[in-house]
Ligand code: SF4
């Protein structure tokens with residue numbers, strides 16, 4: 001995978017399904033799945049890469065790529 005490629009990676013072993021990331025997502029790009037009880041990507045296209053979900057996850061279970069440092073390097 002290209003390091004600069006837009007993606008949301010969820011560590012399902014770490015995610016507790018607390019929903020904090022969902023609360024912080026302004027565009028509803030992510031949601032807690034009723035089937036699995038962990039967070040899942042609903043629509044990657046609408047994700048604005050704000051990184052709020054990642055920054056507010058108490059478990060460090062969600063990562064949004066490109067990471068902020070990587071985005072900065074591109075600017
Ligand atoms: S980076 Fe922002 S827009 Fe994208 S899923 Fe996380 S909170 Fe939502």
Ligand code: SF4
Pocket residue numbers: 010014015016017018019020021022032038039056057058059060061062
């Ligand atoms: S904030 Fe973290 S632990 Fe909570 S649902 Fe989101 S990814 Fe899972």
